[in-house]
Amino acid sequence: MPPSGSLQARFLEGDRRALARLITEVENGTEAGRAALRALYRRAGRARTIGITGPPGAGKSTLTNQFAKALRARGQTVGIIAVDPSSPYTQGAILGDRVRMQELSSDPEIFMRSLASRGALGGLSAATLDVIAVLDAFGKDTILIETVGAGQDEVEIAGAAQTTVLVNTPGSGDDIQAMKAGIMEIADVLAVNKADLPGADLLVSQLRALLSLLPDRAWTPPIVKLIATEEVGIDDLVTACDDHWEFLASSGRLREQREERARHQILTLARSQLLAGLMDDEGGGGRLDHLTRAVADGELDPHTAAREWIDQEALA
């Protein structure tokens, strides 16, 4: 047991401020954060995780807000993570997803946290999986994860969440073509939001046509029409996610996903730790500078340089 009064102890007692602080520690990769994760990952694994992705302004936050309310009405506790991009120039960020979720603040069983992407590509931040585990260990039944709005490359979510909802909107006709199979393949549920706007039915048929081009799979993503601003279609969305969950559980995919996620996490962390080890090593940065100049001067090819850098570190 962690010492009483410690951050971890307060977290285990259900103290929301301790939860908020632990997320910060984990996000910042501090020693306290890592120590907590060693204990908390063992308590995680119970929560359902649902990713919400799609182009900027598609209504992801509005939809997440309604989704959370619908889950609460079913008696579930909810964690929400919303990721927004960090500026590549200043590393700062404006995290604005709470604007559409204000009404959730009256419910203490919903915990919503905004994360900046901090340079990670793919629509999440490097710490997102750890933050999911923290909310899971805190006891949240379902965790909703809103990605950075992109519509092209935010495929990381498919590896992070059990169910991925791709939000589309009508009137993005050209986007549909551009959207191609890549992003379609990660969707477990296709949401057509802003169905109050013209073109929703056209979009549904376009999506259906695109789906038919994909190779046959054991799960065919249902298409759900929504008007998130008017709470229309939310129940259908929850049902579609429940159906997908049933499929995951009954087909054994749930376990497979868990292993895929674990392997991906290990590989990602190992990669960044190896690199950090090379950089931190005494003289490692200096040797890198030396090799950099050699490659820039055309004396060495980058492949050999990388090999030498690693080998020299191993000898050092």
Add this chain to the structure above:
Amino acid sequence: MADRKIRVLVAKPGLDGHDRGAKVVARALRDAGMEVIYTGIRQTPHMIGEAALQEDVDVVGLSILSGAHLELFPAVIEACRDRGVAPENTLFFCGGIIPEDDIPALSDLGFRAVFGPGASTNDIVEFVREHVKAPA
């Protein structure tokens, strides 16, 4: 790996719907490398308290133009304090249309700075950088 960022909540309590000033401040802080949680207009003290708690911010900045600061700000501070976010552990500042005479009352509440309409965003960025609690 350790990557400490200053997290700032920029909130707009009260009923007036003008958030241009708040957005300018949010952008300036972002451009200074901070992570700014922006929550939109018409925030109740309760909403601000919850956002400050859940987002674990180092700094809370309030913007107000309606003139209701002396009524609203004590309630905001109280809602934050109820949730463990207090001037003792978090940097509070405010800005907007605030008469000079009201500044002492706001300092007593725990606001470490009051920025008038003429304040430059540079001043605000510098103030936050200088006064934010050193990362633990």
